[in-house]
Amino acid sequence: AQSVSQHNHHVILSEAASLELGCNYSYGGTVNLFWYVQYPGQHLQLLLKYFSGDPLVKGIKGFEAEFIKSKFSFNLRKPSVQWSDTAEYFCAVNARNRDDKIIFGKGTRLHILP
C-alpha cells in the first residue's frame, strides 16, 4: 500500500524567507501526487497536483513542487513566503491504476512571523 512521509512537522519562518517542505512517498508503481493546504478553520484546498509530464509543477499562490521519481519525492517550494501562508500543508498520493483512494501525509504546520 502507498504511504506518504512529511519530514517537517512544524516550520517557523519569517516573511520573505524561502520555503521548502519535504514529501516522500512509498509506492513502486505510477502515482498521482498532490499538495493541499488547510488554513485555520477552513477546509482543504488544492495547491497543485502532478499527474504526468513536466516534473516541475506550478500551483496557486506562487507555490511549486518538483517530482523527482528517483527519490520518490515531491517537495513543495515557495521563494518568498507571506504571513498569509500560515496554514497546515498536506502532501498526498494516489496509486494510479490501482484504486482511487488518496492517502495523506501527517501534515506540516507552517507559521510565518510578520
Added chain:
Amino acid sequence: GAVVSQHPSWVICKSGTSVKIECRSLDFQATTMFWYRQFPKQSLMLMATSNEGSKATYEQGVEKDKFLINHASLTLSTLTVTSAHPEDSSFYICSARILTSGGYTFGSGTRLTVV
C-alpha cells in the same frame, strides 16, 4: 467546478446515540466517495471508500459495524456513527474524485462532539 456538500457542519450528541453525516455531489455524479477522520492538529486518516450500489471498503482498524456507510445513489453517501462515544469525537470529511480532471474535491467537514 465539482462541489461536494457535507451536512451537518457540526453536531453534538449524547453517548450511545447515532449520528448521520451526509455527503452530496452537487453538479457531478460520484460513483466513489471517501470518508476521512481528522483529529485535532493531525492528518486526514482514510476510514473507508464508499461505492455506489455496493458495500463500502474499510481501511484496516476501522470498525465497519460502528461506522456505517451507505451510498445508495450517484450523488449521496452517508456515514452513520452508531452508538457514539466521546472518543468518536472528531472532524469527519468526505471526498469524491472528479473524473474529468482526476483531482479530488472535499466537503467542508463535520465536527462531531459526543458528550
